[in-house]
Amino acid sequence: LPAISELDDLVVVLVRPRNPLNIGAAARAMINFGTHRLRLVNPYAAGFREARSAVGAAALLKNAEEFITVAEAVADCSLVVGTTAVRDRALEHTVRQLNHEAGSEIRTRLKSGRVALLFGSEKIGLTNDDFSHCHWLLTIPTQPQQISMNLGQAVAVCLYQLAGSAPSELTDEKIDPASAGAIELITELLFESLQASGYVKPGTKAMFEKRTRRVMLRLNLQKLDAKILLGMVRQIAWKLRQDKS
Amino acid sequence: LPAISELDDLVVVLVRPRNPLNIGAAARAMINFGTHRLRLVNPYAAGFREARSAVGAAALLKNAEEFITVAEAVADCSLVVGTTAVRDRALEHTVRQLNHEAGSEIRTRLKSGRVALLFGSEKIGLTNDDFSHCHWLLTIPTQPQQISMNLGQAVAVCLYQLAGSAPSELTDEKIDPASAGAIELITELLFESLQASGYVKPGTKAMFEKRTRRVMLRLNLQKLDAKILLGMVRQIAWKLRQDKS
Secondary structure: OOOOOOOOOEEEEEEEEOHHHHHHHHHHHHHHHHOEEEEEEEEOOHHHHOOOOOOOHHHHOOOOEEOOOHHOOOOOOOEEEOOOOOOOOOOOEEEEOHHHHHHHHHHOOOOOOOOEEEOOOOOOEEHHHHHHHOOOEEEEEOOOOOOOOOOOHHHHHHHHHHOOOOOOOOOOOOOOOHHHHHHHHHHHHHHHHHHHHOOOOOOOOOHHHHHHHHHHHHHOOOOHHHHHHHHHHHHHHHHHHHHOO | OOOOOOOOEEEEEEOOOOOOOHHHHHHHHHHHHHOOEEEOOOOOOOOOOOOOOOOOHHHHHHEEEOOOOOHHOOEEEEEEEEEEOOOOOOOOOOOOOOOOOOHHHHHHHOOOEEEEEEEEEEEOEEOHHHOOOOEEEEOOOOOOOOOOOOHHHHHHHHHHHHHHOOOOOOOOOOOOOOOOOHHHHHHHHHHHHHHHHOOOOOOOHHHHHHHHHHHHHHOOHHHHHHHHHHHHHHHHHHHHEEEOO
């Protein structure tokens, strides 16, 4: 594996990728731009580790980690950014254009923790459920007549921009963001409590779960606050379980 | 074909591309970033026009032009930029890193004429002979352990940077650069004259031809000066031919 670079804590997550060639192309671009943490959520392609186009990326592919859910794949990351080609559709997330400023912000966040960059499958992209795990979304500025990019090319363009963006100077403010895994734990207990308390109407479970997760991510919780909050919701959930039985 | 964009006068030239998939990927990236002039020099792949991965790029591939030589492929361009992964080798050209500044310069030159961006074959890249047709070279800043990029990804990264770079304000200076074709004509006549006059030693023909071309390109000739110079070398070449017979 390559020496530790400034993108060492970047985690590239391919969600349900279909084509081994594209997985290989993504891996090759990662090597080109000095990042090596590849994670796959439910890949369709069993043979991806031998992907042909992965010149120089065999070791990276061999070390790629597989996960069943997005939540598990990003659990140790303190910033989760989803990529999307969609612009018109009313998204409930902040969508930012890939450019020097967005690159700088991600580079700054890499100073204090891991950042996950999510790419969806070739045909469908990321789903609303995947989006609910993201702090914000990133879009590559393309022509309106062809917004959808090839997966390997999208990964290459994002990593090129990240590698070329300098992090901004850290402010005095102490930044120690909670991991996505810690926030997911709070979200689960909070959602359980909301269900138990009758807040969630029948038939709206999936929608409310996504909404709860999104709200928790928007809080940009620091590690300490996440710990306090977890203690609170854990107690409430326990009490609601007791009352039920 | 897409509407005229700010990259309308950019010409993407693939020199001896081998893999139809890569040609298709390059075409797709061109559509993504709003450029549509694709030229191929001696493609190995006869079936490239049906390249599978070219989502949305069928019309662009159908309109791609084929040429036998680089000289013909860039004849109507007033700036010719070659891409290369090579850094260590002593190149006789100026090599610039792809970044906002290089992008801005190309965007500025696009205001006054066509610009050709050359990409070499997947295995070998551009040769010294191809380089001799270039005003300067461009390299994508990658990690030293893997400098070579996949062709389709290299095209995507370059076009992303060009699309995102604003042209600099034009100075008062009038810029009306000569085309590569006009400079090639001068080069050919000058080289013929140099041979006829005994300047070119036996066995050094190919080397001197490249050197002559490079010198002429470095002059950054304006259209008017190219016309005057062409008249001069044409007369000299004619006289030398007369003396010989």
